[in-house]
Amino acid sequence: MSGLRFLLVQILRFALYVGVHVLLISRLVLFDLGWCFFYLGFLLFLPIGTPIVVQLLLSFGLGLTIDIFYDTGGLHAAAAVLLGFLRPWVLRLLTPRDGYDSADSVNVHQMGWQWFGVYLALLVMLHHAAFFLLELGSFRHLGLTMGKMLVSALFTSLALLIVQLLFFPVRRGRS
Template sequence: MIYVGVYVLLVHRLVLFDLGWCFLYLGFLLFLPINTPIVMQLLLSFAMGLTIDIFYDTGGLHAAAAVGLGFVRPWVLRLLTPRDGYDSVDTVNVHQMGWQWFSVYLTLLVLLHHATFFLLELGSFRHLGLTGAKMLVSALFTSLTLLIVQLLFSPVRRGRQ
């Protein structure tokens, strides 16, 4: 609810050069605990995307892109599994997982979400250059914002045992 509230009341108005939008609500989906079941991820993704769609009358664009993110997230987590595996208490946290892991995770998933969202919004491949610029600038804007959120609000690294 906090992510939706902050996004709806404040962040959706932040636009960089008519190219970059910050989809802060993705933080809710990206920072779910690592061991969240896929069905729960998909349901939460759909609910979050549909809530944003209802506020902005976007006809399911946010829901479709968010469900795509929820579907791909377990594969990205498997791809990035540390040598020792994840602990049952691990969360997606820059302090706990490290800068390299977190930046790859964030970049992959935000770019996949934004590609889905902006290509669905476009509906064709006519203005692919402008759409590509929107994807990249928005992904950079969203990723930097979510990194700042992580640094400000996530607990500092605990020692692994």
């Protein structure tokens, strides 16, 4: 029964991240230079033990859903699949000395600020680089595109950090 519960929780998370992004967050733009890709929280905060095939399928489904809402022709799907592909590599790169526990999740309270900051910055920057370079289609306005990548990555990272601090449980050590 826990497998069905896990599936239902993930479907609810998917709908919540997409709904909040489409209905609220997508309207927030910083100086016509920064956009918040709030829906990435669904992929970034998946359980660490999620198999890569499942991550890739979820990434494609999420990206395609966002592409359907914004008529972006696969840009979100391509960048999200890249994020889903690179996530296990980044998790391996950041593996703690004792390794991950089977019950570990991506949680700033559990993994610590430094680990979470590096994890979030790496994956969000890689996603944004792919998205904005694909959107640009050339290297003609590279300076402006780099500015969009940086401001959007900071905006997205800050929004996802706030979500972590407000909605993810603080796990106390056993005493």
